Amino acid sequence: MWIPALAAVSLFQPAELVGQQPFRTKVSIVAIYATVQDRQGGLVTDLAQSDFEVLDDGKPVELTLFRNEAVPITAVLLFDTSGSVTEQSNRLFSATSEFIGALWPSDRLRIGSFADEVSLSPLLTNDKRVLLRILNEVVWPGFTTALWQGLDSAITSLAGEQGRRVVIALTDGYYSPSNGGIPPLPGGAPRVKKRAAEDSDLMVYTIWSRQDSRDHGLSPDMVELSQLTGGGHLILPHDADLRLAMVQLANELRHQYVLGFSPARMDGKQHKLEVRLLRPGMTPRSRTSYLAVEKQP
């Protein structure tokens, strides 16, 4: 489970990222985006390459890439606006304005929603004024929950972007089919999980705020999807400070380590990945597998 990072607000200094290009993986390098937390759940941001060990199908590999600098955010913020979650969605809309406010000049965000329709903004932008305007457009509640269609579309919408790509889903993750409306996504949840697992630059985060004590929480499918990609999931009490959670999410996304290695062979198979820390008292979180294929440059 992703625990909100406790990093100081003073970390939000945009100057260091101005003009910096997003990290781009080379064709033969597998990039791993890793978050490290201490025992209290705080972000650990000062580790060196020598603190990490990466295992590919259980065998240690030599790291050929290490970065420990603020990473620009390229993300889709995807709202569940189905009727059953309307109350929480309204709180999330409000909290999202804080997230937008915390964006740096090099970050880019797309806002979308799903319910009876899947609606993604055509704009992937840093313009906060435009983002806040779009945020106000997605408030229409629907009846059904086109969860997998929404996630699949969000992933597709970032496909042309370089470097790390993030989908932040604000949902309880429970799919409800439409009767006569939007058709099910062919392949459904397994298809989305497979896509996410095979895309080493993609991370999925899920945030849900319980509506009441009877709330069933986050769906196992969304927990698995988040874990597969090295993202995180967060289930908040109904009275939690969502604004703080969103700002902390932005902070975590900025302070991930980039570890890279060249696989011995690109055999087209799914490989298990494990990131270990050689220092005690710290927990890494990263994707758990990669697909060993050459990337298109």
Place this chain on the structure above:
Amino acid sequence: MRAQARWPLVFWFGLLGAVAVADQARESTLQAYVVVLAKDGITPVTNLTPSDFGVRVDGQSVRIRSVSAGPQPVSAVVLFDASASVGLQPARDKERIEAFESSFSVHLRETDRVRVGTFAGDIWLSPKLTGARADLAGQVRLAYSSLPAESRYGPSPLWDSIGKAIDALQADRGRHFVIAVTDGRSTGNVHSRSEIIRKAVTFDTALCFIVAPVIPDTGIPQAALESGGLWLSSHTPQPTIGLALGRILEAMHGTYLLTFEPQANLGDDHRIEIAVRGQPTVSYRRAYSSGAISAEEKKIQNLEIRRP
């Protein structure tokens, strides 16, 4: 003098903040289209004389040079929201197609020219303006069948669609207006509502809406008010989309064209107020600009929409 004394009463309908730009920039006279409806909110009032009108620009009375009563030739785009939120049953499409054919097409006059369109994940406009009813019947069917099936589960870019429709009317003559038949849910827009309202005012295109069911806070009443258009909902006494389409077309035919002389040295953007003696519902664009089209407006004019 009597008319002057009544101004405060006549201006009960108020004015919203206005921005605009426009057309008769370098001319000494300005034109404004005015729709006047009777107390029922439906019936166009067509027997008014110049003495019934009063015009103010930036709060100052101006001289009316002429008032031309209808019928005015119209150039229009009729847009149908085809996204999932308005219903995807074939019967719903058929209802709208038949409403257009039975109630809109039959009210068309010889000089009128129309394009039709649909919007959801994609925006589709018929390729040309036409007044031929037989062509239009085919075009409205094509408008629905041309949208890819998956597109109908996508967003509802109401304001981008209207922006594109305004562009489509630019080169044509007559009274320009756009009618959008929609539930008012608008998502996935590149351009904001305020940008499109400004564009409508700039290019003197009235925005009209048929909204069912009514959803609050859509900005639709504001768009209609500022651009000189109309909006009808299930609360308005109109039982069907077909009747609403016909009523809007008739109202636009019944438009008065006022020519008036603004004061010199007006600067750039100006608010217009038009009052009609004894008439509660008066629709006209609320602003104009005497300046040239700015770079920002050119940007708005050249809508470029790329969808993910």
